Amino acid sequence: MSRFSFPLLASFKKHPTYMKIIFYFVGANVLVLAISFLLLYWQSSKTLLKEIGDHSESLLLNSARNTAGLMEWSLDYSYASSNVGELKVYALSDHYTDFETYTVWSRLGEIKNANPAIDSVYLINDYTDTVVDSRLGVNDTATFYDQDILKRLRDSKLAERAVPLPRTLTLPLNGEAAKDVITIVRLYEKGSSISAFVMNVDTDKLMNLLQNNSNYPNRQVTVLNDRNEKVFSTARLSSEQISELGHQGEQRKSGWELFKPHGQDEQLMVYSTASIKGIQDWTFIESIPKAVILGRISVLRNVSLFLFLVLFLASLTVIILISKRVYSPIQELVGSVMRQYRAEQLGDRKSRDELDYLSSVFTAQKEQIDELTEQWRHNKILGRERFLREFLGDEARSPAEVRRHFKEWEIDLPEENLSVAIFRIDRFPEFTETYSEKDRRLLRFAMANIVRESLQASDHRLQTVDMGNDHIAVVLSAAASSPDFAEKLRGSQDLLQQYLSIGTSIAWGRTLYNLTDMHEGYLETYELTQERFRFGHGALILKNELSGAPGVLFHLPLEKERQMAQAIQKGNRDTVLQIMAFAVETLRDLPYFECKMSLITLFSDMRRLMQDQFHQPLPSSWGLTSLENQIIRLETLENVARWMEKLLDKTLEDIAATRSLSRNAVLIEQVERLIGERLNDPNLSSKMLADELGLSVNYLRSLYKAETNRSITDTISERRLDLICRELLVSDSPIEPIIQNYGFSSLNTFYSVFKKTYGITPAQYRRAHKK
Incomplete structure (x- = not known):
């Protein structure tokens, strides 16, 4: 051992560079091999996950579409x-014969047998408190086995979201056996009775495509609606797990990602979203344990x-052989460098070997380069702007x-009586489509x-700052109450339009009395630019000219709402647009937040009135998400109002087209004509018209109510x-005498109806309107 170790140590001392070369090459080789191995393992795992994720996403997307198609077919059916x-008349009749009941029950059985996915069909008659079930025939509502759907229909809030409704149904004649179903409800007299047609679709049969989507063990499939309610799942899930899956699936419409649920191993989660007739959005989620996918890659x-x-x-063998050939040129290089820098010979500086000396030379050169680089980075213009951007955008x-x-950046601004103005680019969504990020910076x-x-020609000192995205800021030494400087800001706005063809809106905030208030002042001024929503593009918004008090949310007056409902019912476009124009004009006087919220309220009221006249779901353009997107894209109240006008025109045309195709349109016209001819008759009533x-009185009342959304009595009154x-x-x-001429036989009845x-x-009405 001693004979081997001492010569090796002597060789190392004699040729330290050679031994270091070997050491470095070996170290580099080990590092490269280790990194290569890790990259190969990681890349193979990543590739496998991507291939499986993409394939699973494609399969899930097709299954989701097919499942959504089956659900939409069920809705249409x-x-x-x-x-x-015969079903509609039976559900709205207050009496019936056994033969009629048998006919209806047979008809329900035919509807159920039309598709194996249909579990059961009911017909609920609220007037007789009975339910005709495709399974059991006639039942009293009090003893009917599906009390859950009756409870939901009697609750107005639950009835509003009754289609399609995922729930668990306890099966009759089977003890405690239960089945997951999706219930579709059609109310015949919405708001008046719970007479309805109910269809229960077997969830397992509907989701058959999803269950057979792949053969991975421990795979879990879940379907959630847009209220994060479980529609279907192959595993039992707690409410916390459902909420976690729903939140994760909301991030994108479709795709896949690695996801670690709480208390579980990491999984590959594939998700896709499908719309069910525009009524609901279903999120399809497939979870596969990551260990199952990567098990074979070990x-x-x-x-x-x-x-x-x-x-x-x-x-390692090759490195040892190569190192000998590499060492000689390195030794010559070291000698050349030492002579060039007039350094001492290696023998005179035993504390330093060749590589140490080269390292010191290269370190000195690097320090010089760093010094030059640092000097370039401290360019006054770029450094000043970077500081000002951080000064405005960060905390105080x-x-x-x-x-x-x-002092460091030579910024010539006082420490008090400062203010911030912001030039914000108008129509920025179109701006980003036209220019790249590089062009936008320029x-x-x-x-x-x-x-x-x-602005430099003025007496005020200022600094301009590129804040990125859609605006630049100007830090001014001018107080916010200076009227002459507001005109100079307007002149700058005109120059931007003239030279760059860029429209801008300007906001000028309050006077700041302390440097530490600058960040808050910038945020307030940027928020002030939002007021262009009601003032329009190209606005100059001054903080001191706006009321600081919050506005009151605007609601359409009850009389205007009634007029709009009547105009929509009659298809009177001009009246509807006049009322909308009145509301929009009123909103211009409200601050931005109240203006936006009032616009959303007005839009919701119009959507509700439209839905009352449109006997099918409104298009997705009437959704609040659509309105929010338009507010962001169009930027001003005027542009959003024009969009709402076009949407209104299109919907009124659709309503008119739907009514013109109604099979009962002629009968409704006859009823309207008879009412007009006999208004003076005190005996005018639904029975007289029937x-x-x-026709039967009940049938006429139901038909008129379904077609016009109001009763015959209300129309006559x-x-x-x-x-x-x-x-x-x-x-x-x-x-x-006036009321007697128009069919009112009782003065008390007239006063009650009028008020x-x-x-x-009536007397107050005459006095108020004659003025």
Whole structure:
């Protein structure tokens, strides 16, 4: 051992560079091999995950579409079946014969047998408190086995979201056996009764495509609706697990990612979203344990490790041979460098070998390069702008630190009576589509130069800052109450339009009395730019000219809402647009937040009134998400109002087209004509009209209610009151003879109806409107 170790140590001392070369090469070889092995293992895992993820995403997307198609077919089939005349009449009748019941039960059985995915079908009659079930026939509602759906229909809040409804149904005649179903409900008299057509779709059969999507063990498939309610799952999930999956699936419409649920191993989660007729969005989620996917790759890892060990031994042999050839040129290089820098010979400096000396030379050169680089980085213009951007965009610094930076970057601004103005680019979504990020930076640089040059002629000191994205900021020594400087800002805005063809909106914030308030002042001024929503593009918004008090949310007056409902029902576009224009004009006086929230409220009211007249789900353009996207894209109230007008026109056309295709349109016109001809008749009623047309009273009432969304009695009262109101305004005749001329036999009845409709007495109405 001693004979071997001492010569080796002597060789190392004699040729330290040679031994270091070997050591470095061996170390580098080990490092490269280790990194290569890790990269191969990681890349193979990543590639395998990507291939499986992409393939699973494709399979899930197809299955989701097919499942959504089956659900949409069920919805269409349910609505088509519910419109069968004999079912509709039976559900709204207050009496029936055994034969009629048998006919309806047979019809329900035919509907159920049309598709094996349909579990059961009910017909609920609220007038007789009975349910005809495709399984059990006629049942009293009090003893019917599905009390859950009756409870939901009686609760107005639950009834609003009854289609499609995932739930668990306890099966009759099977003890405690239960089945997951998706329930589709068609209410015949929404808001008046719970008479309805109910179809239960077997969830397991509907989701058959999803369950057979792949053969991975421990695979879990879950379907959630847009309220994060479980529609289907192959495993039992707690409410916390459902919420966690729902939150994770909300991030994207489709795709896959590695996801670690709480308390579980890491999994590959594949998800896809499908819309069900625009009524609901379903999120399909497939979870596969990562260990199942990567289990077989461990064999590849072990084989790779063995090959890398063999390669390492072969490389080590080659390195030792190559090092001898490499050492001689290095020694010559060291000698040349030492002579060039007039250094001492190696023998005279035993504490330093060749590589140490080369390292010191290269270190000195690197220090020089770093010094030059640091000097370049401290360019005054770039450094000043970087500091100002951080100064405005970050939290407040201490006054002493700000003064030090002001001095370092030679920023000529006072410490008090400062203000911030922001030039914000209008129509920025279109701007980003036209220009790349590089071009946008150049344009903002040009904007800052133009603004600085145009404002420097004033008596105020200022600094312009490129804040990125869609705006630049100007830090001014001018107080926010200076009116002449507001005109100079407007002049800068005109120059930007002239030279760069860029439209901007300007906001000028409040006066700041302390340097530490600068960050807060910048945020307030940026928030102030949002006021262009009501003032429009190209606005100059001054903080001191705006009221600091919060506004009151605007709601459409009840009378205007009633007028709009009537105009929509009659297809009167001009009246609807006039009311909307009145509301939009009112919103212009509100601060941005209240203006935006009031616009959303107005949009929701219009959507509700439209839905009352549209006997199918409104298009997705009427969703609040669509409105939010338009507010961001269009940026101003005026542009959003134009978009709403176009949407309104299109929906009114669709409503008119739907009504023109109604099979009962002619009958409704006859009812309207008879009402107009016999308004003076005190005996005018639903029964008189039914006798005149040869129909049953219940059928006529239900049909008229379904087609017009109001009752015959309400229509007669409304028309009579309209004529009486006109008569009250054009004549001074007593009230009693007037109402007798228009079919009211009782004065008390008339007063009750009039005050309920208008909120005041006839005499008060005459006095108020004659003025």
